[in-house]
Amino acid sequence: MNVQLRERPQAASSTGTKTAIADCDIHPARATQDELYPFLAKRWHAHLETFGVHAYQGMMGGPPYPKAQPNASRRDAYPPEGGPQGSSLSFMQKQHLDPNNVALGVLNPLNTGQGIRNQDLAGAICSAINDWQIEKWTSKDSRLKGSVVVANEDGVSAAAEIRKRAGDKNFVQVLLLSRNVEPLGQRRYWPIYQAAEETGLPIGVHAFGFGGNPITASGWPSYYIEEMVGHSQCQQTALASLVLEGVFERFPKLKMVMVEAGFGWAPSLAWRLDKVFERLHAEVPHLKRKPSDYIRDHIWWTTQPMEDPESRDHLFQTIEWIGWDKLLFATDYPHWDYDEPSRVLPAGVSDANKQAFYLDNAKKLYGIA
Numbered sequence: 001m002n003v004q005l006r007e008r009p010q011a012a013s014s015t016g017t018k019t020a021i022a023d024c025d026i027h028p029a030r031a032t033q034d035e036l037y038p039f040l041a042k043r044w045h046a047h048l049e050t051f052g053v054h055a056y057q058g059m060m061g062g063p064p065y066p067k068a069q070p071n072a073s074r075r076d077a078y079p080p081e082g083g084p085q086g087s088s089l090s091f092m093q094k095q096h097l098d099p100n101n102v103a104l105g106v107l108n109p110l111n112t113g114q115g116i117r118n119q120d121l122a123g124a125i126c127s128a129i130n131d132w133q134i135e136k137w138t139s140k141d142s143r144l145k146g147s148v149v150v151a152n153e154d155g156v157s158a159a160a161e162i163r164k165r166a167g168d169k170n171f172v173q174v175l176l177l178s179r180n181v182e183p184l185g186q187r188r189y190w191p192i193y194q195a196a197e198e199t200g201l202p203i204g205v206h207a208f209g210f211g212g213n214p215i216t217a218s219g220w221p222s223y224y225i226e227e228m229v230g231h232s233q234c235q236q237t238a239l240a241s242l243v244l245e246g247v248f249e250r251f252p253k254l255k256m257v258m259v260e261a262g263f264g265w266a267p268s269l270a271w272r273l274d275k276v277f278e279r280l281h282a283e284v285p286h287l288k289r290k291p292s293d294y295i296r297d298h299i300w301w302t303t304q305p306m307e308d309p310e311s312r313d314h315l316f317q318t319i320e321w322i323g324w325d326k327l328l329f330a331t332d333y334p335h336w337d338y339d340e341p342s343r344v345l346p347a348g349v350s351d352a353n354k355q356a357f358y359l360d361n362a363k364k365l366y367g368i369a
Helices: 033-039 042-051 089-097 119-138 155-165 187-199 224-244 266-283 291-298 312-322 351-366
Strands: 021-026 102-107 144-149 171-179 203-209 256-259 299-302
Touching (some): 021 089, 021 256, 033 119, 102 119, 119 155, 119 171, 171 187, 171 224, 187 203, 203 224, 224 256, 224 266, 224 291, 266 312, 291 299
Parallel strands (some): 102 144, 144 171, 203 256, 256 299
16 A cells, blocks of 8 residues: 655545535544543553453554554544544644634544443443543634544443443444454344434444454454455445344334445345345344335445445435435545545535435434534
8 A cells, every 4th residue: 555645735625525425424532542541440551551451353553453553544644732642723724624614523532441341341432532532622613513432342331331421422422343252133132222212322343343253254354455445345244134133123212323434335245135035034034124115224334445346327326226215425534445525426416415324313313403
C-alpha cells in the first residue's frame, strides 16, 4: 500500500459540498494512554500498570495486522500540537468538520474495552470511554454525538451501561464490533439488544473486533488486504446470525447500522438466505418472515468503504434494493481510506436522494432535530 502525503492548504481543503452533511463514522483517539485515568477507579490504575490488558486475540500489542502507518490513519491528520491522529478536537474541526460542513458527526471510538478477557475491567474501561467522549468531544462541540461503548461479551454489564446512558443527548447509538467470541445472534448478546430496544438507541456494528477467532472463516490470511476485504464476509456472518437466531423477531423495534463493511453484498446474501429459507423454514420456525424482510426493515448501512463498480447503474441497482432511506454517509476520518464527501456519489442521483443520503437519513435514525 502506497501513501502519498499531499500539501492541502486550508482554503483548498473544502470539498465543494456546501450543504450540511452527517458523517456517521468518525474515530476519536486518546492523546495519551493514561487519558482515561480520571474516569477510572484507582483500583484499575494499578491493575493496568501491573497486569496490563489481555485481549481475546493472541496479539498483545494491537490489531492482528499492522497498518501502513500509526492508527491506520492519514499522515496529514497528525495534530500540530502532537498526539495521534484523531486525538485533537480543534484540529478535527479545522481539517474535517468545518470545511466539510459536518452538521452531525457520530463518534465510534476504537481500541476500547471491547474484547478484553477481564470482564470487570472491560466494563470499567468502556464506561470510562463513554465519560471521556462527553468530557473531551461531545460537550465541546454540539455537532458531535457519541456511541455508547459496551463490554460486548458481558451482556448484563453491557445492558446496564446502555440503560445508564439512556436519554443522554450526548449519545445516539450503541457500538458493537463485528468480530466477537460468538456470532452476534447468539443469546449471550440478547441483553444488549433488549436494552437498546427499550432505550430506542440503534446499534452500530462496526467492522473489526477481537473475538479470538481467525479473522476469516478458513483461518488466518497472509495480507492486510485480506483483512480489509474480509470485513464484509464477517459482517455477512454476523447479519445471518442475527436474522436466523430470531433477534429481529424477538426485538421488533431494534435498529442496526452496518458500519465500514460495504453494502454491495446485501442483496446477494438476502437472496441466498431467502432461497434456502424456502426449503429449511422448518428448522427455524421462530422466523415469521423471509430473511430479506428482516434485513430490509431493521438494517441501515454506512458508506466507506463503498463499492465502486465500473457501471454506476450497478451501484444504483444495489442501492435501490437497499433503499435510499437506509444509506448513511460516512468518511471514516481520520483513517487512511477516508472518503471525500463530494466524491462518493456518481452523477445521476436526484437532489432528494442526495439530501437523504448526506443528512436526512442520519438525522431521522438518530433522532436529531
